[in-house]
Amino acid sequence: RKIIFEKQWFYLDNAIGHIYGTTFEVTSGGNLQPKQEVEETTTETKEAGTDNRNIVDDGKSQKLTHDDIKALKDKGIKGQEIVQQLIENSTTFRDKTEFAQDKYIKKKKKKYEAVVTIVKPSTRILSTMYYAREPGKINHLRYDTLAQMLTLGNIHAGNKMIVMETCAGLVLGAVMERMGGYGSIIQMYPGGGPVRAATSCFGFPKAFFDNLHEFPLSKVQSLLSGTFTTETLPAEPEENALVEEESNGLSEEKQPSLQETEEEPAAEAPMEINPAEEQDTMDINAEDVEFKESKEKENKENVREKQIKQWERRKKLQEAAALLREKNADGLIVASKFHPTPLLLSLLEFVAPSRPFVVYCQYKEPLLECYTKLRERGGVINLKLSESWLRNYQVLPDRSHPKLTMSGGGGYLLSGITVVWERGKPDCSNSEALKVEEPSSKRCKLQDLPC
Amino acid sequence: MSFVEYGETIKDGDTAIVFLGHESMFPVKVQHGTVTQTKYGVIRHSTDLIGKKYGSKVTCSKGGWVFILHPTPELWTMNLPHRTQILYSTDISIITMMLELKPGSIVCESGTGSGSLSHALIRTVAPTGHLYTVEFHQQRAEKAREEFREHGVEHLVTVTNQDVCKNGFGVSNIADAVFLDIPSPWEAIGHAKSALKAEGGRICSFSPCIEQVQRTCLAMEEYGFTEINTLEILLRVYNVRTISLQIPDLGKAAEDNSSTGFDSSKPSHQASPCANLQQGTVQFKSGVPLREVVGHTGYLTFATKT
Numbered sequence: 001r002k003i004i005f006e007k008q009w010f011y012l013d014n015a016i017g018h019i020y021g022t023t024f025e026v027t028s029g030g031n032l033q034p035k036q037e038v039e040e041t042t043t044e045t046k047e048a049g050t051d052n053r054n055i056v057d058d059g060k061s062q063k064l065t066h067d068d069i070k071a072l073k074d075k076g077i078k079g080q081e082i083v084q085q086l087i088e089n090s091t092t093f094r095d096k097t098e099f100a101q102d103k104y105i106k107k108k109k110k111k112y113e114a115v116v117t118i119v120k121p122s123t124r125i126l127s128t129m130y131y132a133r134e135p136g137k138i139n140h141l142r143y144d145t146l147a148q149m150l151t152l153g154n155i156h157a158g159n160k161m162i163v164m165e166t167c168a169g170l171v172l173g174a175v176m177e178r179m180g181g182y183g184s185i186i187q188m189y190p191g192g193g194p195v196r197a198a199t200s201c202f203g204f205p206k207a208f209f210d211n212l213h214e215f216p217l218s219k220v221q222s223l224l225s226g227t228f229t230t231e232t233l234p235a236e237p238e239e240n241a242l243v244e245e246e247s248n249g250l251s252e253e254k255q256p257s258l259q260e261t262e263e264e265p266a267a268e269a270p271m272e273i274n275p276a277e278e279q280d281t282m283d284i285n286a287e288d289v290e291f292k293e294s295k296e297k298e299n300k301e302n303v304r305e306k307q308i309k310q311w312e313r314r315k316k317l318q319e320a321a322a323l324l325r326e327k328n329a330d331g332l333i334v335a336s337k338f339h340p341t342p343l344l345l346s347l348l349e350f351v352a353p354s355r356p357f358v359v360y361c362q363y364k365e366p367l368l369e370c371y372t373k374l375r376e377r378g379g380v381i382n383l384k385l386s387e388s389w390l391r392n393y394q395v396l397p398d399r400s401h402p403k404l405t406m407s408g409g410g411g412y413l414l415s416g417i418t419v420v421w422e423r424g425k426p427d428c429s430n431s432e433a434l435k436v437e438e439p440s441s442k443r444c445k446l447q448d449l450p451c
Numbered sequence: 452m453s454f455v456e457y458g459e460t461i462k463d464g465d466t467a468i469v470f471l472g473h474e475s476m477f478p479v480k481v482q483h484g485t486v487t488q489t490k491y492g493v494i495r496h497s498t499d500l501i502g503k504k505y506g507s508k509v510t511c512s513k514g515g516w517v518f519i520l521h522p523t524p525e526l527w528t529m530n531l532p533h534r535t536q537i538l539y540s541t542d543i544s545i546i547t548m549m550l551e552l553k554p555g556s557i558v559c560e561s562g563t564g565s566g567s568l569s570h571a572l573i574r575t576v577a578p579t580g581h582l583y584t585v586e587f588h589q590q591r592a593e594k595a596r597e598e599f600r601e602h603g604v605e606h607l608v609t610v611t612n613q614d615v616c617k618n619g620f621g622v623s624n625i626a627d628a629v630f631l632d633i634p635s636p637w638e639a640i641g642h643a644k645s646a647l648k649a650e651g652g653r654i655c656s657f658s659p660c661i662e663q664v665q666r667t668c669l670a671m672e673e674y675g676f677t678e679i680n681t682l683e684i685l686l687r688v689y690n691v692r693t694i695s696l697q698i699p700d701l702g703k704a705a706e707d708n709s710s711t712g713f714d715s716s717k718p719s720h721q722a723s724p725c726a727n728l729q730q731g732t733v734q735f736k737s738g739v740p741l742r743e744v745v746g747h748t749g750y751l752t753f754a755t756k757t
Contacts, residue, residue, distance in 0.1 A: 020757075021677075021757035122551045123548055123551070124548055124549055124551050127548075143548070144545050144548075144684055146548070147544040147545045147547065147548035148541065148686075150547070151544035151547065152540070154523045154524070154525060154574070156554070156575060156577060157455075157578055158455075158457075178554070179554065180553050180554025180555060180579075182578065328459075330457050352457075352506070353507070354504075354505035354518075354519075355506075364689070365736075367738075368736045368737070371691045372691065372736065382470070382473075382474075383691075384688060385688065385690075385738055386686055386688045387687045388686050389684065389686075389687060390545075391682060391685075392680070392681070393664075393681040393682060393683065395661075395664055395679075395752070400664070400665060417520060418506060419506040419507075419508065420504060420508060422508070
């Protein structure tokens with residue numbers, strides 16, 4: 001199957017059987033496997049200038065014309081050789097400083113030597129990739145913020161987690177990776193079904209899904225009030241879920257050609273992702289066609305199948321409801337496009353005391369409100385509103401500095417720990433809140449005390 | 452209790468966290484017959500703690516109260532006895548994710564120091580993974596072993612007392628990830644490479660100074676590591692406050708106050724002396740940065756062995 005990535009197209013067949021991390025060079029159509037390390041002997045001309053006082057930008061320093069370069073490309077000459085040609089035909093190259101020469105070569109290499117590295121999916125790769133390519137789909141959750149969530153939430157094997165996310169299933173996948181198939185996860189979903197486009201990119205073994213449950217958000221209130229039944233399911237979930245996934249897959253496909261990313265790991269991952277998603281869409285289409293053809297014949301069977309499916313879904317829903325009813329979850333992770341306050345006030349009821357919870361929001365203001373409301377409610381301590389900053393560095397001999405661009409925002413987190421909730425005495429918990437958090441003068445005194 | 456498994460009730464021998472108030476807490480070792488002094492009075496372990504649920508409110512002798520929390524690596528990081536400078540949860544989170552750690556991972560670490568990162572690593576790789584940690588300071592190595600035993604995680608960690616720069620990690624070709632927090636990490640890159648699995652793995656080095664980073668990057672390149680990437684992560688914490696700002700009197704007519712859009716629906720808890728809630732002030736909620744924040748901990752350099 002043909003894959004398009006960064007204005008290149010290729011087939012993945014040749015990549016099978018190689019270890020992860022192998023770098024491939026793209027030829028006309030297939031994949032070729034070059035060596036891991038290309039000998040860095042291209043700069044045998046160790047001639048270099050010291051400064052740029054005599055370098056004038058007249059636009060004529062490159063003697064090869066646009067058409068010449070195109071001709072070289074069309075002949076299928078190796079990218080490495082094109083770069084060499086460019087260097088030889090640059091009149092100013094020799095006058096450039098050694099560092100500038102380095103930079104020039106790197107830039108040209110990036111353009112002409114098409115190499116791709118195939119790497120194994122992980123939270124690191126996928127979250128960096130999603131943030132670079134599809135930030136809108138994950139509510140601009142930057143990867144370091146996701147990392148904070150996993151740590152603050154004390155995600156580990158054996159937990160019983162509640163996850164409410166609208167981040168294409170990326171947060172769910174990250175939690176699943178950290179739990180390694182031990183314990184259970186209940187995913188709360190809005191609408192007709194959970195979106196797990198990103199989750200499927202992780203390539204988790206089937207066993208990981210055995211203890212993954214889902215529960216519709218719209219049923220939370222009835223579950224809390226004890227009027228929950230499975231008779232009224234949310235509108236036909238399968239179809240909805242598929243439609244959403246399909247649209248996901250489509251836009252994902254378009255994406256690579258639209259956008260250029262500089263970072264290698266981020267840029268590499270989509271190749272692995274796209275096939276999976278494309279597969280999804282194709283399957284769906286195929287199914288549709290089949291459906292129409294055999295509509296009449298297998299109508300009865302279809303109905304039966306539907307019934308079985310529905311029954312199975314009910315059973316799973318019952319299981320999830322039972323897990324929630326125990327109200328002893330080991331943590332709550334929220335990262336959605338919805339207002340966090342109502343989500344938290346309801347979902348925290350399912351969490352056991354002395355367990356961490358983390359809420360992500362792209363904006364600070366809703367979390368300020370959430371903070372205030374949680375204080376009023378009580379049953380939580382150690383509330384903390386935070387944001388992380390990430391700065392990347394270029395480290396080269398004599399040329400180390402922070403990278404020119406850094407991300408403007410990666411969202412905010414509100415975290416805390418649940419405690420035994422004395423619902424009967426709301427005043428008490430309110431005064432507690434006052435006593436514990438509010439007066440800043442007292443806080444300073446507290447810290448001074450030796451305890 | 453264990454640092455890798457939640458328990459419901461407090462038991463004899465557990466390590467629990469006593470939460471006094473905002474950011475003020477300390478760890479206790481729960482033991483029959485023992486008492487702990489707090490500024491709110493005495494806590495008697497046998498009656499006040501053992502058998503109670505984690506997350507309970509415990510009333511002390513003077514009528515004050517505290518919460519007893521289940522230990523987690525994050526709470527431990529905030530409360531552990533410092534034997535060295537430690538890594539905090541902000542750096543720990545990005546290290547854990549960038550090293551791609553998960554249940555079953557084999558990790559090498561040096562030095563162990565105060566065990567702040569070690570606890571977080573053990574939590575993440577449990578129940579099937581393992582941490583090999585190397586500390587050249589004998590006393591610190593001993594102390595770390597003791598803590599791991601007390602915290603019920605000794606089966607997940609091996610502490611070795613040797614110099615990682617000279618003798619390496621004591622294991623080879625088994626690690627998925629290596630973490631270095633030592634003064635001269637470049638001298639340990641070779642050992643790190645041989646500790647990592649033949650099919651590859653991830654490495655991270657933490658250094659406060661850029662000169663250390665440069666030497667480390669050169670060493671990593673020399674040993675054939677790829678995807679070398681240096682970053683820095685900082686945490687900004689906000690206090691949630693109700694702020695009231697006075698509207699300046701510009702001598703406008705009194706009836707023209709509709710445009711100021713008063714938002715003073717909620718009076719502040721701490722009615723500070725100057726904030727009179729009459730017309731003339733506007734109140735709003737704000738996330739105010741702390742007056743003093745951590746500006747730098749260290750540079751984190753990551754790389755891949757393939």
